[in-house]
Amino acid sequence: MTDSRTALLDAAAEEFARHGFKGARVQEIVRRAGVNERMIYHHFGSKEGLYRATVQELRRRTGELWRPVLAEAAGREPVDGVRHALRGLFVTLDTVPQMIAVMLHEWLSGEWRSTMPGPDELPAELRKLYERGQDSGIFAPDVPFEVVYGSVIGSVISTNVFVDRFGEFNPGSIPADRAAQRELAIDQLLYGMGARDR
Secondary structure (H helix, E strand, C coil): CCCHHHHHHHHHHHHHHHHHHHHCCHHHHHHHHCCCCHHHHHHHCCHHHHHHHHHHHHHHHHHHHHHHHHHHHHCCCHHHHHHHHHHHHHHHHHHCHHHHHHHHHHHHHCCCCCCCCCHHHCCHHHHHHHHHHHHCCCCCCCCCHHHHHHHHHHHHHHHHHHHHHHHCCCCCCCCCCHHHHHHHHHHHHHHCCCCCCC
């Protein structure tokens, strides 16, 4: 049987993903969770406390899925390792879709409550792969990892949010298969707009 804390976190993840912090309704969260409203205050102290705990749980789930992929990627050559890590990130965020939605709500509202990672929270394995690639001349030597990581996150979000919609403008131009879409996005990140051999 699901305990009330877990039920609230699951229900809150859905509600915050749909409506953001301000738009989320406590009454809807407790209705989804099937618990009394006082349990929010018992477990989390406030709606704000529930939000922070929800984001922390979403980040935990995301990390739990992505960390093994990053560990595996770390032992590969830079391009193959980065590709493997990015593939894993796409799959992870497909598995925890509320993470992207909650991030987008924060970014659009300009209220950075808790989803933005600090500099020390960026994945060290991916940073090391990128720096190894820089050292060997594969990746641009003058582009900091933070810029690359920001571009990665932007691409993952954009691919999930926009690619299918943009494909409607030019039918047949974008593969229907999600894995194929991801590979195109990863190629774009790795090689930019220049022609490349496959």
